[in-house]
Amino acid sequence: MRGAVLYGPRDVRVEERPDPTIIEPTDAIIRLPATCVCGSDLWPYRGIEPISAPTPMGHEYVGVVEEVGSAVKNIKPGQFVVGSFFASDNTCPICQAGYQSRCVHAELMGEIGTQAQFARIPLADGTLVATPDIPPDDLIPSLLAASDVLGAGWFGAVAAEAGPGKTVAVVGDGAVGLLAVLAAKQLGAERIIAMSRHEPRQRLAREFGATDIVTERGDEGVARIKDMTDRLGAHSVVEAVGTQESMMQAIRSTRPGGHVGYVGVSHGVELPGEELFFAEVHLLGGPAPVRRFLPNLIDLIWNRKITPGKVFDLELPLEQAAEGYRAMDERRAIKTLLKC
């Protein structure tokens, strides 16, 4: 099969990779109609997370089940399925509590590499959720978004306890931040403030449900949020960047007793204990347990209540994966879809 492989900084090649096969009896093999590039793929692409050998890339996926292992009971060949970037058994106590990304048997799909025509999915019964039928082509981008960025934005909004009567601020206007806006809207938030200084992303934020846009960052951004909330701060803040500045902006924008949901993968962050103590906000974050939300997200997409696929503003054939990475690296694209 064809698949994207990273050879070194800014060197992505699409080449022949071995077709995946069933290794464990709990595996499934899927054929992907499309795959995509994640913001987090840019860390190794840029050489910030170095690699020691050519590395298959990608962890987002949807597709048709081709084959299942002998222990797979619920997932059947021919079904169209969506999974998350962590394979999970969905039965351990951590999964049952809704934290499938920390399943005691969790396997990171990034180590399998789903920017390819086929992929092996471990723990298929726990990991995969089937759609009601084979989806029409126009739903595929949205279902693919559910695999990661929608699930991550949704978790951020849930962790921040976005809901009726709440003012929600979102720090970060990448795909995850924009989809946290969509999630906050779906969860019934009263006011949704997108923090963005990029006009096309502001437009998409508005389309997804943002009621206000704040262009200021850092202390000025915090001051604007306070101005808009009777000096109290937002009830709920989603952090979708992962830097020291964005984390502190999120914490400081939240009212005492409010909730911060942080889903930007933390890079070089140190939280000062004393400030956190007196801030008295709830903090919850980490790799999103997308599996918890998938049945609901698939339902919303299937019934055309939400269109998270709009975050894909560049579509290319898989063979042009290198250009897809380049466009995201140079911020010419929010997110690249690759047709397999």
Add this chain to the structure above:
Amino acid sequence: MRGAVLYGPRDVRVEERPDPTIIEPTDAIIRLPATCVCGSDLWPYRGIEPISAPTPMGHEYVGVVEEVGSAVKNIKPGQFVVGSFFASDNTCPICQAGYQSRCVHAELMGEIGTQAQFARIPLADGTLVATPDIPPDDLIPSLLAASDVLGAGWFGAVAAEAGPGKTVAVVGDGAVGLLAVLAAKQLGAERIIAMSRHEPRQRLAREFGATDIVTERGDEGVARIKDMTDRLGAHSVVEAVGTQESMMQAIRSTRPGGHVGYVGVSHGVELPGEELFFAEVHLLGGPAPVRRFLPNLIDLIWNRKITPGKVFDLELPLEQAAEGYRAMDERRAIKTLLKC
């Protein structure tokens, strides 16, 4: 009136202080039958939080209302009342959400100094909760504990979501940690692990409801908690110390998706963002909104369901406050009660 005043490191004197008077129409004046010394009073006592002038001490209090200001509507002279270390209006949006310690009009009682025969209580209607009647003498230590250490331990247990079916670990065996054990028991926790290496405190922890004692600390303490919880970690962990080691011990002892409630006042703590991200635990802490819990705590004490006053293992007349501080500083006492 007589009151305790700190003159410098380890120099506490009981001397004449001016009788308090109504300053704001929302004030009340109370007469204290007893007051006490808090672990947090030891920071300035030890010179770690330097003072610039002689400083009246104390922030815990119960007493009989002597006089109220013209705007006080609900609190009446003659009532016996309990309040918290933050005066709060109990009407602002932050109070209404249950975070009275961060009330928009919060006033720190430590600046008034309640180790004295009388005290002025700001925002009396919001701050004070009356007991059903004048309490018998033997209930006074427990009501005084409700003013701070019980409320703080209770908040820690609530923030950690202690409850039925949960395994709760408590890091710290001071008065707050011990009362977090009591709170976890009252909240219905299934298993309560007190982390303590002091035999008398272990005994009190057992009396308050601890089912297990762990004497190990740091990484070894974490390993013991994992051993006791199928390698998953506790559902709920209360942190009641405030150091880097105790915070990391609490976070690492908590299972993914679990809850850390931290009530030890943070000193020199820096939380590593990446570890926190992948730990995927809920964090909530800060100065306890004791006012939220006071009606329930008073009810439990009044009906003799709980005896938090057992944390007072030294009782002295107010005039001997200096010895009360010394005994706590030298760890000869958990907590000192001062009879006024």
